[in-house]
Amino acid sequence: MNQQLYSKLDIQQVIGLVKSTRELIENREMAGHVKEKGRADYVTQVDIAVQDYLKKELYSLAPDIQFLGEETGMQEMTGDLCWILDPVDGTTNLIHDYRHSAVSLGLCCQGEIVMGIIYNPWHEELFSAEKGKGSFLNGQPIHVSESKTLSETIIALGTYAYRRELADANFARLRRVYDQCQDIRRIGSAALELAYTACGRQGGFFEPYLNPWDYAAGLLLVQEAGGKVSDFDGNPPSTGKGGSIVATNGKIHEELLELL
Secondary structure, eight states, X not given: OHHXXXXXXXXXHHHHHHHTTHHHHTOHHHHTOEEEEETTEEEEHHHHHHHHHHHHHHHHHOTTSEEEEGXXXXXXXXXXXXXXXXXXXOHHHHHTTOSOOEEEEEEEETTEEEEEEEEETTTTEEEEXXXXXXXXXXXXXXXOOOOOSGGGSEEEEOOOTTOGGGHHHHHHHHHHHHHHSSEEEOOSOHHHHHHHHHTTSSSEEEEEEEOHHHHHHXXXXXXXXXXXXXXXXXXXXXXXXXXXXXXXXXXXXXXXXXXX
């Protein structure tokens, strides 16, 4: 029943819904209404408006699919199918009008991500993937980089800014990776870092802790583009709880893991 329901979903319809959030995301007045959830962890009216809108529209599209959104927090899902949404990945960027934020929407079927969409309205870039069907940027196929070693590519990282007490360990990892790769990048949106890894702009990305809504869509994008995603121990990431994330083109995965 649930598998049949998923197979009837048209990804283009879902893409249309995600792209229709553009006006909400670019509303600077709403972005200026900020509430601090924790250290370096914020929510704006944009986050809430996008989540409320997509939750309603996705329910209208497929009322039997459960919904998990960042602004409602982690909760146990009892069904086989569940949307996993980060309404604005990169909220701090949004607050500062940095223009590197994205809507990140994944569809989970029995613990496995089967659809992923990441949308950056400022660059008008829509990344999408379906299980077994490849990854795409604005409808064109994308693939991970061909780099065979860290020395041939750039690597992105997340600083896990909510836990400053872990900074020494994280920046020690950064230094080890920096010494072996061409250079380091950080744009402040894990979803976009995963999308950029999927399309070959960088060889990999790592962060010591992310929640499922941060990486659900990007996880599938990287895998369908030919890459690999794991935690720091090399295990598959969980869709039910957060943890560390390493995403690469696959060729440099073990080399990067050894440094982490």
